[in-house]
Amino acid sequence: MTDFGVFFGRADQLLDPGFRGEPDIRSVEPASATVPVFDLGLLRGDGVFEATTIVDDVPLAWHLHVRRLAQSAAALDLPAPNLPAVEAFVHAAIRLMGPTAHAHLKLVITRGADATLSAVSVPTEPTVFAIVDPAFGRKSPEIAIATLERELLRDSAQRAPWLLLGAKTLSYAANMAARREFERRGAQNAVFVTRDGYVLEGPQASVALREGDRVVTPHPRIGILHGTTQIELFAWAALSGLEIGYEDIAVERLLSADRVWMMGASFVQSVTAVDGRPIAHDLADADVVNAFMQTERAAIDAWTRAHVPG
Amino acid sequence: MTDFGVFFGRADQLLDPGFRGEPDIRSVEPASATVPVFDLGLLRGDGVFEATTIVDDVPLAWHLHVRRLAQSAAALDLPAPNLPAVEAFVHAAIRLMGPTAHAHLKLVITRGADATLSAVSVPTEPTVFAIVDPAFGRKSPEIAIATLERELLRDSAQRAPWLLLGAKTLSYAANMAARREFERRGAQNAVFVTRDGYVLEGPQASVALREGDRVVTPHPRIGILHGTTQIELFAWAALSGLEIGYEDIAVERLLSADRVWMMGASFVQSVTAVDGRPIAHDLADADVVNAFMQTERAAIDAWTRAHVPG
Numbered sequence: 001m002t003d004f005g006v007f008f009g010r011a012d013q014l015l016d017p018g019f020r021g022e023p024d025i026r027s028v029e030p031a032s033a034t035v036p037v038f039d040l041g042l043l044r045g046d047g048v049f050e051a052t053t054i055v056d057d058v059p060l061a062w063h064l065h066v067r068r069l070a071q072s073a074a075a076l077d078l079p080a081p082n083l084p085a086v087e088a089f090v091h092a093a094i095r096l097m098g099p100t101a102h103a104h105l106k107l108v109i110t111r112g113a114d115a116t117l118s119a120v121s122v123p124t125e126p127t128v129f130a131i132v133d134p135a136f137g138r139k140s141p142e143i144a145i146a147t148l149e150r151e152l153l154r155d156s157a158q159r160a161p162w163l164l165l166g167a168k169t170l171s172y173a174a175n176m177a178a179r180r181e182f183e184r185r186g187a188q189n190a191v192f193v194t195r196d197g198y199v200l201e202g203p204q205a206s207v208a209l210r211e212g213d214r215v216v217t218p219h220p221r222i223g224i225l226h227g228t229t230q231i232e233l234f235a236w237a238a239l240s241g242l243e244i245g246y247e248d249i250a251v252e253r254l255l256s257a258d259r260v261w262m263m264g265a266s267f268v269q270s271v272t273a274v275d276g277r278p279i280a281h282d283l284a285d286a287d288v289v290n291a292f293m294q295t296e297r298a299a300i301d302a303w304t305r306a307h308v309p310g
Numbered sequence: 311m312t313d314f315g316v317f318f319g320r321a322d323q324l325l326d327p328g329f330r331g332e333p334d335i336r337s338v339e340p341a342s343a344t345v346p347v348f349d350l351g352l353l354r355g356d357g358v359f360e361a362t363t364i365v366d367d368v369p370l371a372w373h374l375h376v377r378r379l380a381q382s383a384a385a386l387d388l389p390a391p392n393l394p395a396v397e398a399f400v401h402a403a404i405r406l407m408g409p410t411a412h413a414h415l416k417l418v419i420t421r422g423a424d425a426t427l428s429a430v431s432v433p434t435e436p437t438v439f440a441i442v443d444p445a446f447g448r449k450s451p452e453i454a455i456a457t458l459e460r461e462l463l464r465d466s467a468q469r470a471p472w473l474l475l476g477a478k479t480l481s482y483a484a485n486m487a488a489r490r491e492f493e494r495r496g497a498q499n500a501v502f503v504t505r506d507g508y509v510l511e512g513p514q515a516s517v518a519l520r521e522g523d524r525v526v527t528p529h530p531r532i533g534i535l536h537g538t539t540q541i542e543l544f545a546w547a548a549l550s551g552l553e554i555g556y557e558d559i560a561v562e563r564l565l566s567a568d569r570v571w572m573m574g575a576s577f578v579q580s581v582t583a584v585d586g587r588p589i590a591h592d593l594a595d596a597d598v599v600n601a602f603m604q605t606e607r608a609a610i611d612a613w614t615r616a617h618v619p620g
Contacts, residue, residue, distance in 0.1 A: 177385070
């Protein structure tokens with residue numbers, strides 16, 4: 001049996017801005033780790049999450065993840081996470097796992113059961129738990145991608161914040177459907193594109209282009225997650241003397257770029273083809289970035305702390 | 311304590327097209343009714359549901375709900391529900407509840423735990439359960455509504471089926487955010503509108519207009535749920551000698567219509583204002599429809615069976 005870890009936290013500590021001290025953590029046997037059927041995370045996909053890679057007991061770029069977790073919670077009008085307490089909770093989970101060379105960590109915060117259900121004796125405060133998966137597999141270094149219509153326009157996220165376009169929520173059914181669609185097309189990933197022809201993101205990954213000495217990625221205001229690995233890529237690029245930029249990227253530029261990369265979990269994949277059309281690519285270039293991401297954590301953390309607002 | 315009922319079914323019966331006979335049903339104490347944290351219904355909002363009103367032990371218009379359940383499951387590439395078995399399961403749940411004058415029923419099918427997790431001793435087949443809530447409250451008969459941008463265009467659902475626009479999924483976080491938005495605006499409901507100015511649906515309700523002797527509602531192909539109560543409204547309209555039509559409805563028509571109704575759970579609400587502008591309305595008209603929906607179930611069932619495809 002794979003040695004998963006499941007750890008529950010307390011909303012009255014992790015989501016209380018006034019809480020100080022070490023948060024409680026409860027390790028639960030994976031086979032019996034459950035949430036009530038009344039949890040709105042289940043019934044409504046109403047919750048947020050973050051996921052990262054753990055390397056040698058360190059959750060990579062965790063400060064970027066908690067920053068985005070707070071943004072996602074705000075978008076959903078959930079209580080604000082107490083970030084030091086959440087960070088302490090995650091480190092406690094890693095300690096309880098025992099020495100962990102390489103694993104995947106997911107942290108979930110749901111809205112909890114409908115408040116009108118308190119009569120059912122089900123707790124109605126938010127549910128907070130973490131899953132640690134030490135069997136997390138490596139992704140393919142080279143991939144062909146498909147473009148998939150997301151049908152929004154490039155200003156949609158600004159016009160309709162209730163669509164939660166920049167929040168990392170549990171409502172991922174369409175992302176899962178998009179995965180099945182790119183698999184049907186024989187691709188290994190996809191990028192969504194707006195109706196007016198701009199690049200967004202993958203169903204579970206960010207995308208960036210290298211064009212000459214510039215590395216560019218879609219601006220988060222277009223309605224995408226601000227990818228933590230994308231920020232780490234920018235750290236590599238900036239520290240390597242390249243220009244970096246957030247901008248609206250017309251989909252045609254995927255075909256003319258010198259390199260197209262997709263990324264997540266501190267790993268960059270080299271894109272070899274878009275919708276069946278081969279594009280310029282070189283696995284060695286992605287290998288350079290991935291080697292940097294593995295070995296230069298201190299430099300990445302320093303750069304990202306200095307260059308990311310909030 | 312409110313007398314909720316929670317009932318679990320078996321995927322190998324309810325989602326097996328070859329299953330015959332009476333499906334197993336397991337009643338679980340609400341306070342201890344749970345799903346594994348690994349369930350993709352929780353982690354990804356990856357599942358479908360249906361909800362209806364139970365009146366005198368009868369789940370209203372249930373044949374319309376199971377039809378849509380099958381369509382939603384197909385959109386998500388879930389196993390096809392065995393509709394007679396699902397119907398038997400729901401009736402068994404109602405029997406186990408005991409005499410039920412008025413209640414709310416929700417049926418949920420999730421994708422179950424990630425298949426790669428079978429090593430965790432967590433079942434990976436879909437999760438099927440029903441919740442029966444006898445304390446389900448009545449909705450307000452008159453409401454003011456807001457219009458909220460949904461940002462899609464009227465052909466978006468046809469162009470991008472992976473967005474699951476016509477499927478009733480567990481990924482409802484944006485619908486819940488839209489609810490909070492219309493409440494902030496002092497409204498009691500909302501209708502989403504496309505970027506090109508067409509009416510869609512509410513976050514949890516359908517919308518229809520009466521214009522002279524015609525009752526019209528947005529065509530489901532625009533990317534909305536085919537509302538079961540909307541179909542029941544059409545049964546009332548057709549049996550009352552009115553014309554009915556599915557069409558693309560420009561948002562301006564909400565202001566000029568003779569009546570605007572929002573509906574769900576076999577109940578029609580009379581809309582009195584749109585974005586703060588009063589519109590023509592008459593509660594007595596909605597009362598007529600609601601009385602018909604309560605008393606003419608046989609006529610409604612006969613009409614809807616004859617006039618709804620599938």
